[in-house]
Amino acid sequence: MSKVVSGWLIVCLISLISFASGVDAASTKVKTSVHYFLGQQYVQISGENKKVVSDINRILKADAQLLAWANMEYKKSGEHTSFRSKANTKYNKNGKLSIVNTIYLNSEGGQTISASTFNFDLRTGERLELDDVIKTESQKLNLIEAVTSQLVKRESKGDPIFTDHIEFYLTQSNHSFYYYDQGIVIRFNPGEVGPHSEGFVDAKVDYTTINKKRNGPPSPAPTIPGYTYVTKSHIENEFTGFDYGNIYELANGQTWKQVGYVFYYNPSWPEVIIYQKGSKYYLKAEYIDELVEVELVGTD
Template identity: 35%
Template sequence: MWEYRTGIKKFRWINYLMLTVLIAIILPINHVEAASTITVKTKIQYYKGQQYIHLSGGKKSVTDKLNKTFKLHAVKAASLDKEDKKLNKNYSFTTMASVKYNAKEKISVVYEDHMYAGGAHGMDATRSYNYDLRTGKELKLSEYVKDDIQIKKVEKSISNSLLAMYNAGESIFEENIYDFQLDQTSEFFLYDKGIVIRFHPYEVAPYAKGFVDIKVPFSKFNT
C-alpha cells in the first residue's frame, strides 16, 4: 500500500512539474505577442478653431509623424479660412476630423472640409488618411484593390449597394448607379470587414444627401 501511494505521489509530482514547465514556456510567448501589438488612443484637438486628430501611445516615431500630418490639415484649413474672410467676412472654410477605423495596427482618419463663398450652399470635400501604425506607411487604395479585375468587382459591389439604396427610396441618382468614377485616387477608408468608398456630393446623389459612403467587404473582391 505504501509503495502504491508513493507511486501516485510521484506520478502527481511529475505531472505538476511538466505542467509548470509548459506554462513557463507558453506564457512568455503570449506575453511577447501581446506586447508587440501596436495600439493608439485618439483625441480631437483644435488649431485656431479647426479640428484635427491627435494620437497618443504606439510607436513614437510613427505617432509623431502622423500627428504632424493630421495637424497640418487643420493648419491649412485655418489659413484658407483667414484668406476667405479677407475677401468677405461672411465667407468661411472649416474642417471636421473623425477616426473611422483604429484596429489591427491600422488607422483611418477622415477630414470633411466645407467652404462657403456665397450662394445657396457651400462646397464640400473630403480627405482620407489611412496608415499602418507599425511602419507609418500611408495605405493607398492600390494596397487593397490591386488590379483591373478587382476594380470591376468593387464597381459591381458599389452598384449593387446604390441600387438597393435607390430601390429603398433614398435620393440616389438613377443614372449614376452604374456610371460613377472609381480609380486609385478615389477616397476610401477602412472598416472591420473591408473598405468604404466615399463619394462627394453630386457624384451619385444630390448635395442634400451629403457624402455617400459605400461599404465593400474584402470578400466581394478578394475571391
C-alpha cells in the same frame, strides 16, 4: 524531467507567447485625441512606437495647417465665408487607423461639405491609399460591381443617386475610403453620385467580396470599324490626358509614346485599349472618345 517541471515550462512558454502577442497588439492600436489649429480640428495620436506616432501626427497636423491657411485666404473673398473642419476617428483596430476630416464651407450662398480620409498602417506609419487595398484588376472589378449594385438599389428605391459615373470615380487614384471591421467604406462627396442635398454617400464592401475569384474571360473590348484589337490594360504612371510626346506606362508592362498631335486634358488613371490600323497603333482611353496614335517604345 518531472511532469511538474514540464508543466511549469509549458505554462511559462504560453505566458511568454501571450505577452508577446499582447505587446504586438498594443503597438498597433493607438489613443486618439482632437486638437485645434486656428479653429481647425485635427486628430493626434499617442502610442508606444514614437516614430510611427510622430510621422502620423505630422501628416494630420499639416492638413489642419493647410486648411487654416486656406480659410484665411477664403475669408478675403467675402465677409461671410469660411472653412471649418471636423475630425473623426472612424477606425482604430487591427493595425489600421482611419481618420475622416469633414470640411464645411460656409458662404453667403449656403454651405457645402467635402471629406478627406486618412488611412494609416500603425506598424509602419505608412499612409494607405485605395490602391494599397485594391491591387489587382479582379479586385477593382469586384469593387466597382459591389458599389454599383448598392447604389443602383438605392436609386431603384427612389433615392436621388447618379449611377452613370461610379466607375469613373473608383478608377481615380486615391479615392476616399476608410476601414471597418470586415472591409472598407467608399465615401463619395456631395455632388459626385448624388445631389449636394443628399450629403455623403457611403458604400460598404467587405474583404470577401473584394477578393472573390472571377470566372470567365475579361470583358471584351469594344470593336471599332477599321481597327484591330491589340491589348487592354490600365495606365500606371501619372496621366493628365493626351499630348504629343506623352509616355503611357501600362500595367501589362508595355510603354507607349504618343506620336499623334492630339491634346485632351483629363487627369485620371484610366483603362486603355490599344488598337491597330494598318501599320499604325492607336490608344483609346476610358472616358475619352478620340483615339491617339502611339508607338511601342518598351516592354517588360
